Amino acid sequence: xxxxxxxxxxxxxxxxxxxxxxxxxxxxxxxxxxxxxxxxxxxxxxxxxxxxxxxxxxxxxxxxxxxxxxxxxxxxxxxxxxxxxxxxxxxxxxxxxxxxxxxxxxxxxxxxxxxxxxxxxxxxxxxxxxxxxxxxxxxxxxxxxxxxxxxxxxxxxxxxxxxxxxxxxxxxxxxxxxxxxxxxxxxxxxxxxxxxxxxxxxxxxxxxxxxxxxxxxxxxxxxxxxxxxxxxxxxxxxxxxxxxxxxxxxxxxxxxxxxxxxxxxxxxxxxxxxxxxxxxxxxxxxxxxxxxxxxxxxxxxxxxxxxxxxxxxxxxxxxxxxxxxxxxxxxxxxxxxxxxxxxxxxxxxxxxxxxxxxxxxxxxxxxxxxxxxxxxxxxxxxxxxxxxxxxxxxxxxxxxxxxxxxxxxxxxxxxxxxxxxxxxxxxxxxxxxxxxxxxxxxxxxxxxxxxxxxxxxxxxxxxxxxxxxxxxxxxxxxxxxxxxxxxxxxxxxxxxxxxxxxxxxxxxxxxxxxxxxxxxxxxxxxxxxxxxxxxxxxxxxxxxxxxxxxxxxxxxxxxxxxxxxxxxxxxxxxxxxxxxxxxxxxxxxxxxxxxxxxxxxxxxxxxxxxxxxxxxxxxxxxxxxxxxxxxxxxxxxxxxxxxxxxxxxxxxxxxxxxxxxxxxxxxxxxxxxxxxxxxxxxxxxxxxxxxxxxxxxxxxxxxxxxxxxxxxxxxxxxxxxxxxxxxxxxxxxxxxxxxxxxxxxxxxxxxxxxxxxxxxxxxxxxxxxxxxxxxxxxxxxxxxxxxxxxxxxxxxxxxxxxxxxxxxxxxxxxxxxx
RNA sequence: GCGCGCUUAGCUCAGUUGGUUAGAGCAUCUCGUUUACACCGAGAGGGUCGGGGGUUCGAAUCCCUCAGCGCGCACCA
Numbered sequence: 006x007x008x009x010x011x012x013x014x015x016x017x018x019x020x021x022x023x024x025x026x027x028x029x030x031x032x033x034x035x036x037x038x039x040x041x042x043x044x045x046x047x048x049x050x051x052x053x054x055x056x057x058x059x060x061x062x063x064x065x066x067x068x069x070x071x072x073x074x075x076x077x078x079x080x081x082x083x084x085x086x087x088x089x090x091x092x093x094x095x096x097x098x099x100x101x102x103x104x105x106x107x108x109x110x111x112x113x114x115x116x117x118x119x120x121x122x123x124x125x126x127x128x129x130x131x132x133x134x135x136x137x138x139x140x141x142x143x144x145x146x147x148x149x150x151x152x153x154x155x156x157x158x159x160x161x162x163x164x165x166x167x168x169x170x171x172x173x174x175x176x177x178x179x180x181x182x183x184x185x186x187x188x189x190x191x192x193x194x195x196x197x198x199x200x201x202x203x204x205x206x207x208x209x210x211x212x213x214x215x216x217x218x219x220x221x222x223x224x225x226x227x228x229x230x231x232x233x234x235x236x237x238x239x240x241x242x243x244x245x246x247x248x249x250x251x252x253x254x255x256x257x258x259x260x261x262x263x264x265x266x267x268x269x270x271x272x273x274x275x276x277x278x279x280x281x282x283x284x285x286x287x288x289x290x291x292x293x294x295x296x297x298x299x300x301x302x303x304x305x306x307x308x309x310x311x312x313x314x315x316x317x318x319x320x321x322x323x324x325x326x327x328x329x330x331x332x333x334x335x336x337x338x339x340x341x342x343x344x345x346x347x348x349x350x351x352x353x354x355x356x357x358x359x360x361x362x363x364x365x366x367x368x369x370x371x372x373x374x375x376x377x378x379x380x381x382x383x384x385x386x387x388x389x390x391x392x393x394x395x396x397x398x399x400x401x402x403x404x405x406x407x408x409x410x411x412x413x414x415x416x417x418x419x420x421x422x423x424x425x426x427x428x429x430x431x432x433x434x435x436x437x438x439x440x441x442x443x444x445x446x447x448x449x450x451x452x453x454x455x456x457x458x459x460x461x462x463x464x465x466x467x468x469x470x471x472x473x474x475x476x477x478x479x480x481x482x483x484x485x486x487x488x489x490x491x492x493x494x495x496x497x498x499x500x501x502x503x504x505x506x507x508x509x510x511x512x513x514x515x516x517x518x519x520x521x522x523x524x525x526x527x528x529x530x531x532x533x534x535x536x537x538x539x540x541x542x543x544x545x546x547x548x549x550x551x552x553x554x555x556x557x558x559x560x561x562x563x564x565x566x567x568x569x570x571x572x573x574x575x576x577x578x579x580x581x582x583x584x585x586x587x588x589x590x591x592x593x594x595x596x597x598x599x600x601x602x603x604x605x606x607x608x609x610x611x612x613x614x615x616x617x618x619x620x621x622x623x624x625x626x627x628x629x630x631x632x633x634x635x636x637x638x639x640x641x642x643x644x645x646x647x648x649x650x651x652x653x654x655x656x657x658x659x660x661x662x663x664x665x666x667x668x669x670x671x672x673x674x675x676x677x678x679x680x681x682x683x684x685x686x687x688x689x690x691x692x693x694x695x696x697x698x699x700x701x702x703x704x705x706x707x708x709x710x711x712x713x714x715x716x717x718x719x720x721x722x723x724x725x726x727x728x729x730x731x732x733x734x735x736x737x738x739x740x741x742x743x744x745x746x747x748x749x750x751x752x753x754x755x756x757x758x759x760x761x762x763x764x765x766x767x768x769x770x771x772x773x774x775x776x777x778x779x780x781x782x783x784x785x786x787x788x789x790x791x792x793x794x795x796x797x798x799x800x801x802x803x804x805x806x807x808x809x810x811x812x813x814x815x816x817x818x819x820x821x822x823x
Numbered sequence: 824g825c826g827c828g829c830u831u832a833g834c835u836c837a838g839u840u841g842g843u844u845a846g847a848g849c850a851u852c853u854c855g856u857u858u859a860c861a862c863c864g865a866g867a868g869g870g871u872c873g874g875g876g877g878u879u880c881g882a883a884u885c886c887c888u889c890a891g892c893g894c895g896c897a898c899c900a
Contacts, residue, residue, distance in 0.1 A: 015862095198896095198897095198899095205900090220900070221900065222900060223899085223900080224900090234900095235900080268900075269900090272900070273900055274900090275900095276900085277900040278900060279900080280900095283900080284899075284900085286899090286900070287900090343899095345898095345899050346898080346899055347899085348899095387828095389827060389828065390827085390828095391827095392826060392827050392828095392895080392896095393826090393827075393894085393895055393896085395826090395896095396825090396826065396827085396895055396896045396897085397895080397896070399826095399896070399897085400895095400896050400897060503894080503895085504894090504895090506895085507895085507896090533828095538835095540892090540893085571835080571836075571848095572836085573836085573837080575828085576828080576829085576836095577828095577829095577893080577894095578835095578836095579835065579836095581834090581835060581836095581849085583834085583835080583848085583849050583850080584835075584836095584848075584849075586849085586862080587848065587849075587862095589862065590860095590862045590863095591862090592862085593860070593862045594859095594860065594862075594863090596859090596860085596862095597859045597860040597862090597863090598859065598860075599859085600859055600860085601859030601860080602859080603859095604859075640839095648836095648837085649837085649839095652837075652847080655847090655848090656847085663859090663860085663863095664864075664865095667859075668864095671858095675858085
């Protein structure tokens with residue numbers, strides 16, 4: 006330590022935390038070393054949508070949890086590759102900008118809109134960056150990427166071209182999920198379930214012979230799109246009509262009555278109306294039976310001309326009017342209230358429709374076995390999260406639609422020949438391209454030499470880019486960066502939360518499998534969510550939003566991180582301000598304990614070769630307890646169980662070190678004259694305190710750096726605690742025998758203390774503490790009770806515990822009897 | 824409907840392959856503290872481990888079953 010400086014009474018986190026953050030960045034503590042021969046630990050972290058402009062404590066929690074592991078690995082000697090990115094393209098960003106600026110997509114130019122998006126993402130990026138800094142997230146900022154930058158666009162376009170050439174991407178014109186609000190095609194993974202109250206409407210169609218053909222539907226507005234009725238061949242009432250015709254009410258045209266064994270005679274009326282398209286059942290039959298196509302819904306969610314007088318109405322309006330008209334001529338027989346589940350677009354909660362448009366798809370449905378196999382190869386932490394991945398694969402129905410009819414995203418590197426429909430791709434050296442603005446790049450069809458060239462104007466799904474993060478980070482397909490790719494890919498670890506297993510995790514597995522025929526990473530660590538104090542999801546609309554900045558200002562980033570380390574891996578964590586206070590107390594306690602030690606160690610020079618035979622039992626005991634804590638700590642951190650690792654160090658620090666050992670060594674440290682016993686105490690406490698702050702460092706980086714710099718910098722090698730080595734089991738001798746003996750003595754002393762406390766004796770702190778003298782004899786540090794030393798010595802020498810225990814109690818009672 | 828997770832002290836949660844009296848933190852109450860720390864120390868009270876059944880010498884832990892909460896997937900004419 007610096008002798009000329011007084012140790013301040015208190016630790017001022019408000020000034021110290023930003024100070025150390027700046028120090029780390031300036032000193033490049035967290036920089037990935039491309040030249041190093043050390044083992045690499047590479048981490049794939051979620052690039053958040055910058056549209057989530059307001060961060061809450063849940064974000065702080067999940068980023069901290071991942072970062073505990075990163076810091077742990079760094080302090081285990083790995084050359085850590087820990088990048089950060091912003092996902093600043095795609096629909097989430099567009100939705101955010103539209104909402105914030107109240108924009109109608111159809112009333113703004115593409116250019117203006119993109120400029121607004123870029124401006125917002127820049128601001129959002131800054132907010133995020135400041136937030137991560139204040140949380141002490143140890144990112145290598147030189148590795149920062151943003152999904153709209155040239156490198157990411159190039160990689161996304163290379164991905165497209167590679168898949169296109171491998172025939173894994175196809176352009177198909179077929180029914181696709183469509184959002185009428187966002188006016189774009191969607192992927193299956195963009196959909197969410199939403200419960201809604203609706204009606205099951207019983208409506209009478211007619212068979213061609215005039216008999217009534219009752220159907221039941223939740224979507225009467227699709228009557229003009231009706232192309233067939235289906236019934237079960239065994240249906241006693243309607244089976245006989247198979248092969249006959251039926252007549253659609255209001256619109257008065259004929260449709261076939263067809264057979265389908267999947268139609269349940271007992272559901273609804275036993276007659277099923279099939280339209281273009283109400284749901285995936287309709288599509289299945291449309292494909293299988295070559296049904297007519299009657300498109301009743303436009304891309305904007307209004308009815309088409311085919312709907313006659315209802316054309317131009319919105320879906321809900323059309324539904325009401327059609328029901329009214331049916332009611333009038335008694336074709337609507339009854340309405341049953343029904344709760345059903347609709348598929349809605351997760352970004353805007355609009356009910357999705359099926360529209361036939363040409364779109365780009367990545368093949369995924371045909372290769373389910375590959376995805377399952379990859380899922381098995383991956384190490385899941387915790388294991389049970391794999392079931393969500395498997396469930397998603399089982400339920401995959403459609404190939405991944407990657408084209409979006411939007412503005413702000415990575416363009417498709419595609420031109421079309423209007424004459425021969427040839428698809429024209431750019432040269433790799435021209436990437437990234439924007440075909441709609443780079444019209445001179447492709448002017449002639451290489452196949453038919455036509456000059457009638459049309460650029461693709463769609464943009465890619467945002468997951469098309471973010472599914473490439475491991476490849477973006479390792480500069481896949483950059484010949485000049487092959488060595489980096491070799492070093493960090495496949496990555497060691499992916500960290501993410503559970504809700505994007507079906508998107509980010511799955512899509513990334515698909516991409517790496519197709520592009521590199523490997524997994525993108527070896528391990529995946531899935532975190533839960535930070536919830537509010539009542540266990541609800543944190544959101545603005547619920548008014549339960551806790552801003553991490555407020556917490557950091559009040560309790561310190563270390564304290565907030567401490568709370569984040571509470572939850573078992575994969576479990577949700579409720580926001581708990583009391584726990585944050587405990588974190589802050591722990592920071593203070595670390596400060597005070599270390600300060601106390603260094604009051605006595607001001608000129609101390611640690612000698613690693615100190616003769617350990619000079620140690621007291623108490624010294625050996627605390628070193629043994631530390632050794633056990635270290636084992637426990639590593640076992641858990643190696644399994645990414647940061648919470649259990651934290652428990653190990655928490656228990657050791659508060660209970661063993663502060664409450665006991667620091668009391669035991671006091672008499673030696675305060676002792677005026679130098680002795681080998683005093684030296685042993687100094688040696689032990691230096692070693693223990695240094696280990697303790699190192700073990701805390703991954704969880705609480707600021708206070709531990711402060712203490713390291715203040716007291717250890719001169720004698721330790723590394724310029725920051727965060728690149729120093731964590732203590733290992735092998736750093737300690739096995740003192741288990743002496744520790745066991747010592748623990749049994751401790752127990753007896755505890756008994757005495759309990760007894761006295763129960764009798765309401767006024768006992769001094771020191772009296773209640775056990776002290777071990779340098780000659781390995783046990784004494785109580787109170788002269789009046791010195792006679793008890795003999796009793797305790799006898800315990801060690803083999804007398805029965807119970808007996809001595811009661812002797813002790815009795816003698817104390819006598820001592821203090823009034 | 825199927826799957827996964829959860830249900831343990833007033834609150835938030837630990838309890839590894841079944842093994843002595845089920846733990847921690849917070850909260851409550853009591854006592855203590857001039858000498859690192861009141862952002863402290865010692866102690867007490869508080870639990871039939873969601874209900875029921877089973878396996879076992881022995882179950883919070885394994886099996887069956889029921890219930891509640893959360894999530895995922897599917898169905899959704």
